Amino acid sequence: MPSAGLIPRRVKQLAALLTLFAAFAAQLVGALLAQVPVFATAAATGLALDLYLRHRQPRLLSMLSRVRFDVTVRQLLRDMIILLGLLRVEGVHPLREQAPLTVALLLVYALHFLCQAIAVLVRRTRTLPVVTRNIDASALRLCAAPPRILARRPGHRLLTFSVPATTGLLVTAATGDVRAGAVGTGLSVLLMAAGTFHLATWLLPGKRPASKEQTLEWLDSWLAEYRPTVAMYFSGGTSSAYQANMWLSTLSALDGKPLIVLRERFMVQKIQATDVPILCIPRVAHMFALESSTLKMMLHPANSGKTSQVLRIPSIKHAFTNHGESDKLSSCNPYAKAYDEVWVAGPAARERYRQAEIGVDDKDVVEVGRPQLAPIQPWTGAPEGTCTTVLYAPTWEGWDGNPGNTSVVLAGENIVRALLEDEGVRLLYKPHPMTGSVDPEAGAADRRIRAMITEAAARRSGPRPGLEAVAELARRKAELDRLTSSDFRPGADELERMMLQGTPEEGRAALVAEATEAWEEAYWASFPAWEHQIVVTPRLGIYSCFNQADLLISDVSSVVSDYLHSEKPYAVANTSGLTEEDFRATFPTVRAAAVLTPDASGVPELLESVRHPEKDPYKAARAELKAHLLGPSDPPSLVRFNAAAVALCAEADERRALMTAHLTQGIPAQRGPGSPAGRPEAPSGTDGSRKPATA
Structure with a gap:
């Protein structure tokens, strides 16, 4: 309706x-x-x-x-x-x-x-055949x-x-x-x-930008001057940009010279604040400009129809990082065998690929952890204050119609009702942004849940933060808007934005990160600790909600794996129709979780175990499962991730040298540097990195 x-x-x-x-x-x-x-x-x-x-x-x-x-x-x-x-x-x-x-x-x-x-x-x-950001493209007569x-x-x-x-x-x-x-x-x-x-x-010539041929020549010269080594490749729809944005900080922290390669023009403005150069190449024919560059490897946070086009470049190694890990079948897509390596968080994902038998060799699976999880704060024990903050973050319904994908339809209202009946609970409801996009029933259930929470919030009263907290939030928002908002006039087109977004302000990404953290702190401080919240603000990330929560209730999804980094208690709703025993056996992320049935009858006992950690039966299991899902904490995930990038870049160097040797000896080889592509041969063994022995 x-x-x-x-x-x-x-x-x-x-x-x-x-x-x-x-x-x-x-x-x-x-x-x-x-x-x-x-x-x-x-x-x-x-x-x-x-x-x-x-x-x-x-x-x-x-x-x-x-x-x-x-x-x-x-x-x-x-x-x-x-x-x-x-x-x-x-x-x-x-x-x-x-x-x-x-x-x-x-x-x-x-x-x-x-x-x-x-x-x-x-x-x-x-x-133009390319769109750029964080790149000085003034030579294109913008x-x-x-x-x-x-x-x-x-x-x-x-x-x-x-x-x-x-x-x-x-x-x-x-x-x-x-x-x-x-x-x-x-x-x-x-x-x-x-x-x-x-x-x-x-x-007229004074306002006419460079031609297609001149632009492609400029692209070759820019790549030769910048000498990128590792890139993140991304293609997707308007709502999928988060899949790339979650890897920005990791990409910028890698040794070498990073690059972001996009395929859709609109996606250039969807990428969040970063100092990394962004290059959008819409047409596949122009993608082969990367073939003669120093680029050695690409990270892929998502599969798309256009991914196969860039995989045709033999001089570049490709690693599939995914945008999250869960026990869902989609986390073991057969398409993964098209990549040189599949990078996963920990042993659990390796086992998942091994059991799925989709053609991914175990030697091609590399455990790198999840570098993005560093901002998640660890568990400190029983909830502080008068309220227990519960985050209900269900996933969406997915494309396959499986009722076990999301708990919103079959269990969502029961879970929320049971939580709202406890006067000591503060509920944060953060639905997936795609909820209801496939199944109208999921959208209707989401609206009913929001109405329930709004009504319950209206019945509560108590002391509220003063005007100082509201003023602080406004000040932090203005500062964040200044750093993140692109001040384009309404008539600005791609070329004008390229001109205005040329060389980025030095350290801007770090400033944005600091401003975002300050805004999040001011955001939560502007609400009373007892007030229920429906969290749909795009700017507020899920990790910030993790840090507010004492308990997570979710579905089988990557949200559970990421939350486990904190080792806080969590519960998973079982709407799959499986028994609890089969449910735990089928989905490893559930092994350290409380399992809720669709009627949500176990919510009171769950809240009791959160408020009294001595009654928590899964505390030790969470620490063990964390290592199984996310890998060891030492060395840090970012160190392991960077080491994997260095190793894959070295393999790319070896392959490039082998291809060059074959061409020198007159042995037929795949199209590569120096082949009849009309592009010069790239020097073998040069990496253009910032550090002597880097990726």
């Missing part, structure tokens, strides 16, 4: 469409019956409503475009009905006076279409984008520039004075002509 807020919005949208159609009908009737006030009022109302919807409800108007009733058709129909009305107005001669107005109006449309053709050319010239109304918003342009013409014609219809129509159409012609001429200046 649609949500309560969705129905009024749809009613308003339907009312707006009906009003728009009614305006056209009234305008036509008024023109045919020579009722000037009627068709003039209807025309003005229609134009004003069109302008309003264009700015406030563009998606609504896109529905009309799909049925070929787009803005051009609507404005042309509006003006034609006005001209029809003028034929019925006394005092306006059809040939001597109305004909010039018609010609002028047609000239407005001709200039509009000419401007649109130039806009297409400008956009093409300003669409400049500011043309006004958005001219280059990218033809509907806004036509409606806005037609206002004088439509207004003048309506005045002529009302008064019979042709001069008003002449002045109005003349102004519209002048606006269209000036806008078209101004837009055309972006096709």
Whole structure:
């Protein structure tokens, strides 16, 4: 069922469409019956409503475009009905006076279409084969984008520039004075002509960026100068950027010269603050610029359809790191055997791949730990304060329809109800952002859970933080916004953003990390310790919620594995239909967890064991399972991760040397450095790293 807020919005949208159609009908009737006030009022109302919807409800108007009733058709129909009305107005001669107005109006449309053709050319010239960030690309002759109304918003342009013409014609219809129509159409012609001429200046050499060939030559020279050694490759949809963002700090801490390689243009702005150069190469044909570079290996936090394209480069070694580890089948995807190595956190994942029998050799599985988990604070014993903070963080329903994927549908409301019945519980509810994207029942259950928590929070009262805490949060937010918000004007396009995001501010990533930590601390301090929270703020990471929680309730997911780093108590909801014994045997992450049935009957006993650690039967098991899932704590995960990168880079050097030797001896080999790809051979054995013996 649609949500309560969705129905009024749809009613308003339907009312707006009906009003728009009614305006056209009234305008036509008024023109045919020579009722000037009627068709003039209807025309003005229609134009004003069109302008309003264009700015406030563009998606609504896109529905009309799909049925070929787009803005051009609507404005042309509006003006034609006005001209029809003028034929019925006394005092306006059809040939001597109305004909010039018609010609002028047609000239407005001709200039509009000419401007649109130039806009297409400008956009093409300003669409380079690569998009960069944190890279000085000034050699590509970057400049500011043309006004958005001219280059990218033809509907806004036509409606806005037609206002004088439509207004003048309506005045002529009302008064019979042709001069008003002449002045109005003349102004519209002048606006269209000036806008078209101004837009055309972006096709002149002074504003025209580098050509495709020049851009690719620049890319080769930049790669030769920067000499990258290790890159993170990522391709995905708009909601998947978190999978790459979680590896930014690890990538930047590796020895060598890091690089981020993307495939989707929009993803460049989805990557969070980092000092690492970002290079987006949308077309596979241009990916082979990396082949002749010093790049030795790539990290892959996710599988995608475009991953196979970069795997074709034989001079680069590839390691699959995934974006999280869980006991789900998706964590052992058969696609993993396409990589040179599969990097996992600890022995549990190695066993998982071995048991899955999907073609991944055990020798290709490398245990590197989870470097991102360092910010998670360790367990300190019984909860402090008057409230026990429980984090309920269920995962989403997944693509396969398995009822055991998420507890939201079958157990979520029962779990939340049982927690809210305990007056000593403070509940933090953090649903997966994709909840409800596949199964509407999951979305409906999520909304009911939120309503339950909101209602329970409203019933609570107590002392709240003072104005100082609120002011501190505002100050920290402003500081974080200053560091993370890209101050782009609304009309900025890719090239303008590339120009503004060239060389990054030194140490900016570290400043952002410090500001984020300070903001998170101020965020939690701005709420009372007893208040239930629905955590959907994108800026607030799951690890920050971990540090607030005394207990986690979740599903079989990577959230459990990451939380285990703290060794705090946790519970897993069993909605799979398996018995508890089979559930524990099937999913290793559950071995040190309390298991909740769909009716959530075990919640009171679970809370008792959290408040009294001596009653906790899983304390020792959690420490043991942590080492099994995440590997040893010594040496640190980042050290092991870096060592794995160094080793894989060394293998890439050996392979590159072997390929070069084969080519020198005339032995046929796979396409590689020095092969007929039109690119120079890369020097063997050079790594371009910052340190003498690094990756």
